Amino acid sequence: MKRSEALRLLYPDVKDDIVVTIMGAVAVELYSLGHRPNFFYLQHAMGLASSMGLGLALAKPDHRVTVFDGDGSVLMNMGTFSTLAWVAPRNLTHVVFDNESLLSVGGFPTATSAGSDIAGIARSSGIRRSRMVRTLEELETAWKESRSANELTTIVAKVEASGPASFAMDIKMLENRFEFERWLREVK
Amino acid sequence: MSSDGRVRSFMPTIITRPPIPLCVQTLLIVKSASMPVSKENSRVVFDALTRSGVSLMSALPETWLVHIMTMADDDPNTTLVRITREEEAIGISAGAHLAGVRSALLMQNHGFLASVNPIVSLAMLYKIPLLMLISYRGHMGEDAPWQTMGGRMTEPLLQALDIPYDYLRDPSDVERQISAAATLAESSLTPVALLLERQLMWEEE
Numbered sequence: 001m002k003r004s005e006a007l008r009l010l011y012p013d014v015k016d017d018i019v020v021t022i023m024g025a026v027a028v029e030l031y032s033l034g035h036r037p038n039f040f041y042l043q044h045a046m047g048l049a050s051s052m053g054l055g056l057a058l059a060k061p062d063h064r065v066t067v068f069d070g071d072g073s074v075l076m077n078m079g080t081f082s083t084l085a086w087v088a089p090r091n092l093t094h095v096v097f098d099n100e101s102l103l104s105v106g107g108f109p110t111a112t113s114a115g116s117d118i119a120g121i122a123r124s125s126g127i128r129r130s131r132m133v134r135t136l137e138e139l140e141t142a143w144k145e146s147r148s149a150n151e152l153t154t155i156v157a158k159v160e161a162s163g164p165a166s167f168a169m170d171i172k173m174l175e176n177r178f179e180f181e182r183w184l185r186e187v188k
Numbered sequence: 189m190s191s192d193g194r195v196r197s198f199m200p201t202i203i204t205r206p207p208i209p210l211c212v213q214t215l216l217i218v219k220s221a222s223m224p225v226s227k228e229n230s231r232v233v234f235d236a237l238t239r240s241g242v243s244l245m246s247a248l249p250e251t252w253l254v255h256i257m258t259m260a261d262d263d264p265n266t267t268l269v270r271i272t273r274e275e276e277a278i279g280i281s282a283g284a285h286l287a288g289v290r291s292a293l294l295m296q297n298h299g300f301l302a303s304v305n306p307i308v309s310l311a312m313l314y315k316i317p318l319l320m321l322i323s324y325r326g327h328m329g330e331d332a333p334w335q336t337m338g339g340r341m342t343e344p345l346l347q348a349l350d351i352p353y354d355y356l357r358d359p360s361d362v363e364r365q366i367s368a369a370a371t372l373a374e375s376s377l378t379p380v381a382l383l384l385e386r387q388l389m390w391e392e393e
Contacts, residue, residue: 020283040286045310048279055283055291058244058267079272087269177314181286 001136003097003159004029007068009136010095010143014066018056018184021068022049024104025163026097030068032164035171037183043173047077050084050094057089062188064091071098071112078121084152085126093146094122094154098132099161107161122154130154223251224391229359230255233321233384236363237292238266240370242319244284245269246277247294252323252389256294274299278306282316290370292319297326297342298335300381307349307379317373317380319366321356324383329390346381353381356388 003025011033019039021027027041042049053067074080074096084094100113112118119132129151133139139157146153234256237245245260246269247253260268271277277293284291295303300322311318325332326339346353352372356362365382373380 018287042310044313045279045306048275048282048306048310051276051279052283054269054276055244055280055285055289056287057283058269058280059284059287059289077273077276080276082272083269083276173313174315177286184287 001134001139001157001159002162003099003157004164005136006097006139006157006159007033009140010066013143013147016064018053018060018063018065019068020049020053020056020065022046022070022073024070024167026068026070028164028167028169031169031171037179038187039176040180041169041171041173041176046073047075047080049073050080051077053092053094054080054084054087054089056184057092058087060184060187061089061091064093065089067092067094069094069096071096071100071110071118072102074118075110075112075116081122081125081127081154085122088152090150090152092152093143094152096154096156097159098156099159101161103161103163104167119154119156122156127152127154130156132156132158134158225252225255226389226391227255229362229388231259232359232362233356233366233388234259234263236366237319237321238263239363240367241290242292242370243267244280244289244291245294246271246280246291248272248274248277248296248299250294250296250299250323252296252325252384253294256321274303275306278303278310278318281318282310282314285316290319290374292321294321296323297383298338301338301341301345304345304349307351311379312349315377317377319370319373320351320379320381322381322383323389324355324385327386329386329392342383349379351379351381352376353383355383355385357385359388362388 007029021041023043049069050067053065057065096118098112102108119130122130131142133142142155244267247257248271260266274295281291326335354365369380369382
């Protein structure tokens with residue numbers, strides 16, 4: 001499956017979620033589906049999207065939080081699974097797009113290409129609801145289960161190592177940050 | 189923890205192959221005896237944090253912080269997140285801040301050293317206030333050799349990063365200092381650090 005297709009599939013559901021993405025292709029592809037003030041694109045600070053998601057989930061316990069992560073990023077912060085599992089925020093869904101490479105820096109392979117199993121790591125870290133999916137159909141099923149379960153979930157979606165033609169986004173980092181904060185302040 | 193409220197070291201009595209000079213052996217045994225972290229002053233710090241509006245704390249267990257962490261755990265109005273690495277705490281506090289929750293980061297100075305990248309490329313880049321309480325290990329009075337290099341690098345690094353910082357030393361001034369640091373962090377949207385000093389955290393025998 002292509003990551004852009006996966007995002008298109010999930011977009012209607014995350015339109016009103018608190019959303020944090022990593023930088024690069026994930027951010028650009030979500031942005032190009034239609035930016036929303038409740039979308040925050042974490043440019044840089046690789047690995048910390050899920051940590052930000054945790055802080056948001058704790059601060060807004062009645063609101064759904066979705067984190068769109070990547071294999072290269074999450075491999076830089078593996079402890080996040082242990083921390084998330086311990087806190088177990090019910091309102092957090094952590095989607096990891098695994099293209100087995102660091103696409104935006106030239107496509108170098110990551111450890112998942114050699115067998116590291118992120119869904120397995122998440123599960124072994126204590127996140128009971130952790131799934132790996134390979135097709136859009138499997139993703140849809142796992143996603144719907146996660147939405148109805150109301151429980152901390154990790155979904156690792158294996159995707160093709162392809163990205164957008166351009167990484168340009170017409171939104172400044174601080175514009176995104178302050179708009180996001182204002183939206184959060186006004187939402188319940 | 190013993191009945192007098194003092195925390196015992198988690199470090200076992202070190203059994204090493206001989207020959208170790210007797211004086212070194214004695215030193216190792218003495219070091220593992222007791223760790224007199226001040227419960228009273230930990231309470232002063234914890235209460236000052238909650239009074240300044242902090243409801244979320246992240247921490248990685250460290251001897252000087254154990255009482256504060258226990259107090260955070262026991263307080264129904266405080267959420268304590270136990271992290272695996274201090275870098276996570278920068279992300280957690282960033283998310284909490286954007287959602288209107290005031291948080292504090294409890295860390296050893298070596299944890300501060302470990303979290304420089306996210307301090308720079310998340311907190312500073314995105315104008316996120318951080319209230320960092322850093323135990324100032326490895327400075328005057330430190331007898332653990334492994335703490336000493338980090339102790340020497342702490343203030344030069346804070347200065348290099350242009351992070352405003354102050355020393356928590358006198359318990360009677362802690363509440364004012366924590367409140368002042370939180371105020372500056374929020375108004376300037378930058379990280380601010382408070383160094384927990386040995387004099388405050390440690391009860392010398």
